[in-house]
Amino acid sequence: MANNARFAEVASLAGDPARAGMLHALMDGRALTASELARVAGITPQTASGHLARLATAGLLTVEKQGRHRYHRLASPSVAQMMESIMQVASGLEAMRPPPVTGPKDAALRAARTCYDHLAGHLGVSLADALVAGGHVELMQDAGVVTDAGVALFRRIGLDVASLSGKTARLFCRPCLDWSERRPHLAGAVGRALCAHSLEEGWIRRLEGTRAVAVTPKGHRVFREAIGVR
Amino acid sequence: MANNARFAEVASLAGDPARAGMLHALMDGRALTASELARVAGITPQTASGHLARLATAGLLTVEKQGRHRYHRLASPSVAQMMESIMQVASGLEAMRPPPVTGPKDAALRAARTCYDHLAGHLGVSLADALVAGGHVELMQDAGVVTDAGVALFRRIGLDVASLSGKTARLFCRPCLDWSERRPHLAGAVGRALCAHSLEEGWIRRLEGTRAVAVTPKGHRVFREAIGVR
DNA sequence: AAAATGCTTCGGCCAGGACCGAAGCATCCC
DNA sequence: GGGATGCTTCGGTCCTGGCCGAAGCATTTT
Numbered sequence: 001m002a003n004n005a006r007f008a009e010v011a012s013l014a015g016d017p018a019r020a021g022m023l024h025a026l027m028d029g030r031a032l033t034a035s036e037l038a039r040v041a042g043i044t045p046q047t048a049s050g051h052l053a054r055l056a057t058a059g060l061l062t063v064e065k066q067g068r069h070r071y072h073r074l075a076s077p078s079v080a081q082m083m084e085s086i087m088q089v090a091s092g093l094e095a096m097r098p099p100p101v102t103g104p105k106d107a108a109l110r111a112a113r114t115c116y117d118h119l120a121g122h123l124g125v126s127l128a129d130a131l132v133a134g135g136h137v138e139l140m141q142d143a144g145v146v147t148d149a150g151v152a153l154f155r156r157i158g159l160d161v162a163s164l165s166g167k168t169a170r171l172f173c174r175p176c177l178d179w180s181e182r183r184p185h186l187a188g189a190v191g192r193a194l195c196a197h198s199l200e201e202g203w204i205r206r207l208e209g210t211r212a213v214a215v216t217p218k219g220h221r222v223f224r225e226a227i228g229v230r
Numbered sequence: 231m232a233n234n235a236r237f238a239e240v241a242s243l244a245g246d247p248a249r250a251g252m253l254h255a256l257m258d259g260r261a262l263t264a265s266e267l268a269r270v271a272g273i274t275p276q277t278a279s280g281h282l283a284r285l286a287t288a289g290l291l292t293v294e295k296q297g298r299h300r301y302h303r304l305a306s307p308s309v310a311q312m313m314e315s316i317m318q319v320a321s322g323l324e325a326m327r328p329p330p331v332t333g334p335k336d337a338a339l340r341a342a343r344t345c346y347d348h349l350a351g352h353l354g355v356s357l358a359d360a361l362v363a364g365g366h367v368e369l370m371q372d373a374g375v376v377t378d379a380g381v382a383l384f385r386r387i388g389l390d391v392a393s394l395s396g397k398t399a400r401l402f403c404r405p406c407l408d409w410s411e412r413r414p415h416l417a418g419a420v421g422r423a424l425c426a427h428s429l430e431e432g433w434i435r436r437l438e439g440t441r442a443v444a445v446t447p448k449g450h451r452v453f454r455e456a457i458g459v460r
Numbered sequence: 461a462a463a464a465t466g467c468t469t470c471g472g473c474c475a476g477g478a479c480c481g482a483a484g485c486a487t488c489c490c
Numbered sequence: 491g492g493g494a495t496g497c498t499t500c501g502g503t504c505c506t507g508g509c510c511g512a513a514g515c516a517t518t519t520t
Contacts, residue, residue: 015242142418143373
C-alpha cells in the first residue's frame with residue numbers, strides 16, 4: 001500500500017524531537033528564519049538546515065526566500081490541525097504518566113497562547129465558557145454554532161462574523177480540545193476571526209519568541225465587560 | 231519542554247511503516263490479534279510483539295487478553311482522529327507527487343470503507359452529497375448540522391438521531407475530509423450512528439481483513455430511494 | 461574589494477532501533 | 491500427559507538517520 005509509506009513518512013517527520021520543536025515554534029502561524037528555528041530546537045544551523053529541507057520537500061513547510069534570510073512557515077492549516085491532534089493524544093497519555101513539570105515559561109503558555117490561528121490555554125477556554133454561558137455559542141463534541149445573540153455580541157465588539165458565513169445561513173465554529181485545560185475552546189472560522197481581531201484591537205499581544213500571548217488591560221476590560229469572562 | 235518529548239514519542243511511534251500498517255488495520259475500530267496484525271504489517275510475530283508492546287505502553291492501544299489470544303484496539307477516538315489528520319496531510323502531498331498506484335485492493339478501499347467509526351470513500355462522500363442536496367444536512371468547512379427534514383429522514387430509515395443530541399436542541403455532525411475523494415463526508419455522532427445502523431440493517435457488510443465495505447443490494451435500494459444517492 | 465552574515469553541502473562519527481532466529485511461557489486441544 | 495497454537499523475551503546483526511566540524515555559496519554591508 002503506497003499510502004502507508006506516505007503516512008509513515010509524514011508521521012516520522014513530525015516524530016523527531018528537533019523537528020517537532022521547530023514545528024511547534026511555527027504553530028503560531030508566523031514565518032521564522034532557519035537560524036531562529038535552529039535555536040528553538042537546540043541544534044546547530046547545519047543540522048537544522050537538513051531538517052528544514054526535508055520538511056519542505058515533504059510539503060509540510062513552505063519556504064520564502066527574502067534576501068539572505070529564508071522564512072519558513074507551516075504549509076497549510078491541515079498541518080496545524082495534524083499537530084493539534086497529535087498533541088491531543090500526547091497530552092492524553094500525560095494523565096497517567098509522571099507529574100507535569102511546569103516551568104515558568106510553561107505557565108505563560110498555559111495561561112494564554114495561540115493554537116495556530118485561534119486562542120487556547122486558560123484564556124481560550126474561559127472565552128469559550130463565557131460565550132456558551134451567555135447563550136452566544138452552542139458547543140458540542142463535534143461542532144458548534146454561533147446563535148443570533150452571539151452574532152449581535154460579536155458585532156458589538158466590532159467583529160462582523162456574519163461575513164464569515166458561506167452560502168449557509170448558519171455560522172459554524174469548531175471546538176478544539178485544549179491540551180492543558182482538557183476542555184474545548186473556539187477554533188474554526190470564528191475562532192480565527194476572534195483571535196485576529198483581538199490582536200488588531202490590542203486586546204492581546206504576542207510574547208516574544210513563543211506562542212504565549214499576554215492580555216492587555218484594554219483586553220481584560222473587553223473580555224470581562226462585553227463577553228463576561230470570569 | 232517535556233511536552234515536546236511526548237509529542238515526538240507519539241508521532242515517531244506512528245511514523246514507523248510497520249506500526250503505521252498495524253494502526254491502519256485497526257482504524258475500523260475492531261480489535262485484532264497480534265498475529266493478524268503481524269501479517270498485515272508484513273513482519274514476523276516477534277517483531278510485531280515488540281511494536282505492539284510499545285504502542286500499548288505509550289497508550290495508543292489497549293490490549294484485551296482472551297484465552298491465548300490478545301486483542302488489540304485503538305485506545306481512544308482521539309487516536310483515530312490523529313490518524314485521520316495525518317492521512318489528511320499525507321494525501322495532500324500526494325497531489326504533487328508520483329501518480330497514485332491503484333491496485334485492485336485499493337479500488338475497493340476507494341469505493342467504500344470505514345474511517346474508524348463512520349463511512350468514507352466514494353460511498354461516504356456520495357451519502358454526504360445526497361444529504362446536503364436534499365436539504366437534510368448543512369455542511370461547512372468546520373462543522374455541520376442535521377436539519378429538521380434530516381431528522382425526519384433518519385427516522386424514516388429507522389435511525390433515531392434525536393437521541394444522540396446532548397443538552398442542546400441542535401444535532402451536530404463533523405465533516406471529515408476524505409483522502410481519496412478530497413471531499414467532506416459525515417463523521418461525528420451522526421456519522422457513527424449511520425455507519426453502525428447500516429451494518430446492523432445489513433445495508434453494508436465488512437470485507438474480510440480490510441477496512442473496505444461492500445454495499446448489499448438491500449443497501450443500494452435504501453441509499454438510492456430513501457436518501458437519494460446517485 | 462573585503463568582510464560579515466545566513467544558509468547549505470560534504471564527510472565522517474555514532475546511537476537508536478528495526479529485524480529475525482531461537483528459545484521460553486502460557487493456553488487450549490486431543 | 492503430549493502436542494499444537496499464540497505470544498513474548500533474549501541475543502545478535504545491520505542500517506537508517508541524527509549530529510557536528512569544516513568548507514562552500516549567496517547576499518548584504520563597509
